[in-house]
Every structure is written in C-alpha cells, then in structure tokens.
Amino acid sequence: MPRWVLGCPECNQEFTHSEIDTEYRPTLLDAFAWIGDKPEIPDAGVSMECPNCKKVSIYFRYQLTYRAS
Numbered sequence: 046m047p048r049w050v051l052g053c054p055e056c057n058q059e060f061t062h063s064e065i066d067t068e069y070r071p072t073l074l075d076a077f078a079w080i081g082d083k084p085e086i087p088d089a090g091v092s093m094e095c096p097n098c099k100k101v102s103i104y105f106r107y108q109l110t111y112r113a114s
C-alpha cells in the first residue's frame with residue numbers, strides 16, 4: 046500500500062507515518078500528484094516514536110516521503 050514515511054534520525058530506518066487509502070484515491074498512478082496531498086502536520090512538528098529503536102523525535106511536514114509500496 047502506498048504510504049508516507051519518515052526517516053528516524055537515530056537509526057536511519059524509515060517507518061510509516063500514514064498509509065494512503067487507494068480506494069478513495071484512484072488516481073494513484075501519478076505519484077507526483079501526491080506531493081500536493083501530504084498529510085497535515087502542525088508547523089511546530091509532531092512527536093512520533095520510531096517503531097524500530099523507540100526513539101521519540103519531532104518530525105516536520107517536509108520530512109514526509111512518499112513510498113509507492
């Protein structure tokens with residue numbers, strides 16, 4: 046499933062921020078269409094725990110990366 050990922054600064058592993066529901070987004074074929082469709086993250090960032098190393102870090106919207114699978 047296509048998803049938005051974040052990179053942990055501690056262990057450099059990517060983890061999923063959110064999955065993209067393709068049922069509501071049938072135009073998935075154009076990956077670049079998603080760039081304007083990033084999930085909202087407050088300007089102050091959001092605190093998330095890395096599922097790999099359990100490090101809690103603040104992430105910003107620009108750090109979201111699209112992954113097609």
Ligand SMILES: [Zn+2]
Nearest residue numbers: 053056095098
């Ligand atoms: Zn980590």
